[in-house]
Amino acid sequence: MDITGGEAASTSDQTEIEALVRAFFSAFTTGPDAGARLDDLRRIMLPGATIARTCGLPVEVYDIESFIAPRRTLLTSGDITEFEEWPEPGRIDVFGDIAHWWGAYSKRWRTGGEVHTGRGMKTMSFVRTDDGWRISSAAWDDER
Template structure:
């Protein structure tokens, strides 16, 4: 981030990356457009992107398709309702054609008639392509 008068000023690259971060998180929302939002991940991620889940378990590495499929099934199954996930303010670093976002996130959902909440940290890496910035990798760990 560029500092102007002691305040952070977002660059156009940072603004584009923030939009990708928001699109990534908003994909994980129940509702009638869940499939379309998850499908948008194919546009904002490189075809060879990896996503890694840790969460105190052995690391599980997904490619784009293996990441989307179980989330689509869960968000459209009716097993959970009112699921949403959102980023908290994070840090963006840009150098040339690579960038990184590091930040906290929250989530909440309804299952079995009870409200559940969670939080954790996510990291995302980005590369600039001829079509603009794309996610090249993401990893997360939930609070325990």
């Protein structure tokens, strides 16, 4: 999947960042491996990473643990089913040891027998570490 919005990534940095973007979005999928995908966020994010939600509400800022906990409940409780979220084409900018992804995303889920959909925009910042690129922050806003 090309999430850069243009030609396939031509550098190893962009390829690694694309993989992190996909891993971040794949964490938000119901199913038997939901917990493991959420746990993987700890690997792909810096320990002090922040995640911010706007969505027309007062801004809420999470650390990794406070971000994972309610999503684990949501994705494993059975209240919603068939939830998935995926990136649409976006843009990756790399400069030295910092990078940024900006792009749209879509999501769909079933609750109460009805299918629901949504879209929004996400931004993710990355830093290069001794272990490769890691997400240092993310923020999103959903369409109203």
